[in-house]
Amino acid sequence: MKRILKIVGSIFGGLMLVGLILTLTGNNATTPTVYLNADVTKSYGDLIIYVQNNDTADWTDVKIELNSGYTCHLTKIAAGTTVQIEITDFITSDGTKFQPSLTAPIALRIVATFNGKTAYYSGTWD
Secondary structure (H helix, E strand, C coil), X not given: CHHHHHXXXXXXXXXXXXXXXXXXXXXXXXXXXXXXXEEEEEECCCCEEEEEECCCCCEEEEEEEECCCEEEEEEEECCCXXXXXXXXXXXXXXCCECCCCCXXXXXXXXXXXXXXXXXXXXXXXX
């Protein structure tokens, strides 16, 4: 009986060691982050946001988030094009529109599908 327990203990210990080795060698395949090549500017007293797709492929299923909470959804931003978005097109989940008279646009994040993968852009203004 003691011999069986030793064998079972050895097998269990071996499995734990293999798991540790796989963890430490990076075989926990993680997907690298994909970044969007974008230029984002604002003008007209912070009333218009311009988003330029500098990538070689279209972005689809585009979610643009302003100041962590106001979003604007676009079906597509074609490669090499710039879209113009009115600041009041950014709304919260309850339908509240962004009001530049109360809050300045300071941060913008984009999440979109690019070449079949989820890709990101993040930036801030002074």
